[in-house]
Amino acid sequence: MLQGKPDCCLAQQRRIRKQEMSHPNIKDGWFKESQALWPGQAMTLQVKEILHQEKSQFQDVLVFQSTNHGNVLVLDGVIQATERDEFSYQEMIAHLPLNAHANPKKVLVIGGGDGGVLREIVKHDCVEEVTLVEIDEAVVKASKKFLPAMAVGFQHPKVKLHIGDGFAYLKENENTYDVIITDSSDPVGPAESLFGETFYDLMRKALLPGGIICTQGECQWLHLPLIRSVLTHARTIFPVAEYAWASVPTYPCGNMGFILCSNEPGKDLKTPARYFERSVEDKKLRYYNREVHSAAFVLPQFAKAALEV
Numbered sequence: 001m002l003q004g005k006p007d008c009c010l011a012q013q014r015r016i017r018k019q020e021m022s023h024p025n026i027k028d029g030w031f032k033e034s035q036a037l038w039p040g041q042a043m044t045l046q047v048k049e050i051l052h053q054e055k056s057q058f059q060d061v062l063v064f065q066s067t068n069h070g071n072v073l074v075l076d077g078v079i080q081a082t083e084r085d086e087f088s089y090q091e092m093i094a095h096l097p098l099n100a101h102a103n104p105k106k107v108l109v110i111g112g113g114d115g116g117v118l119r120e121i122v123k124h125d126c127v128e129e130v131t132l133v134e135i136d137e138a139v140v141k142a143s144k145k146f147l148p149a150m151a152v153g154f155q156h157p158k159v160k161l162h163i164g165d166g167f168a169y170l171k172e173n174e175n176t177y178d179v180i181i182t183d184s185s186d187p188v189g190p191a192e193s194l195f196g197e198t199f200y201d202l203m204r205k206a207l208l209p210g211g212i213i214c215t216q217g218e219c220q221w222l223h224l225p226l227i228r229s230v231l232t233h234a235r236t237i238f239p240v241a242e243y244a245w246a247s248v249p250t251y252p253c254g255n256m257g258f259i260l261c262s263n264e265p266g267k268d269l270k271t272p273a274r275y276f277e278r279s280v281e282d283k284k285l286r287y288y289n290r291e292v293h294s295a296a297f298v299l300p301q302f303a304k305a306a307l308e309v
């Protein structure tokens with residue numbers, strides 16, 4: 001050590017700083033996720049330690065260690081990923097569109113700054129290049145430090161990271177991608193515009209022929225009017241648009257949807273165009289498999305009736 005305080009003092013200072021960290025959503029050792037998007041209900045997780053808290057240029061970024069769900073990433077008070085169940089969301093938002101495509105080579109991810117979707121995309125050997133465009137570098141930095149099992153996605157040689165605005169990026173990259181995945185937070189705050197028609201049209205223009213998009217599609221138990229409206233405008237922009245869903249225990253109602261669109265008329269998104277080998281499904285996947293792919297598009301009656309547009 002050249003100068004400054006001895007290591008033991010620095011460690012003590014770090015301990016004190018952590019003890020001093022607090023967050024308005026954490027009281028009496030419990031994190032509570034209440035939000036206008038899911039009125040009258042709130043997920044709570046028991047907190048062991050707050051690991052990181054900052055107000056970035058775009059949002060409130062919180063990472064805490066929970067007692068039973070590993071480390072948890074929270075943006076503007078909303079759970080984005082817990083180490084215990086993130087795999088279901090990340091696998092589904094990645095493998096549904098990628099396996100619906102016969103030969104995806106160039107993939108774009110908008111959002112997804114924790115790196116978990118990248119980790120899944122690079123499981124496809126045919127993919128040659130993945131670009132992730134994240135507006136908030138603070139999310140990437142916090143994930144690299146506290147969510148290494150997700151951020152491992154950034155280490156792959158096929159991956160390029162671009163810190164910036166997804167809208168601007170799409171405008172500059174027409175006719176470029178086989179698959180575009182938008183892994184956004186909810187439609188309040190910085191992600192609101194990612195659910196609108198302008199954004200869907202930009203994604204359409206950025207696709208190559210035969211291209212597929214997949215976006216975070218919210219929850220059928222909570223947001224049917226929103227999902228219906230997004231599907232309706234998606235169907236004016238793309239010849240094919242479908243809704244699929246997965247079980248994600250720490251998202252509201254334990255249920256999360258995806259909107260998939262293809263620019264190829266008549267494209268069957270529900271049947272995989274490619275399969276992972278059974279050995280890959282067994283060893284490298286924890287939620288997605290070829291049967292889950294098709295099953296994800298089967299809707300319960302209340303949602304089917306509401307989404308038939």
Ligand code: SPM
Pocket residue numbers: 078079080081089090112113114115116117183184185186216218219222251252255256
């Ligand atoms: N890579 C993980 C990022 C998560 N992106 C989606 C987060 C959605 C959180 N809210 C779920 C609300 C469902 N109605």
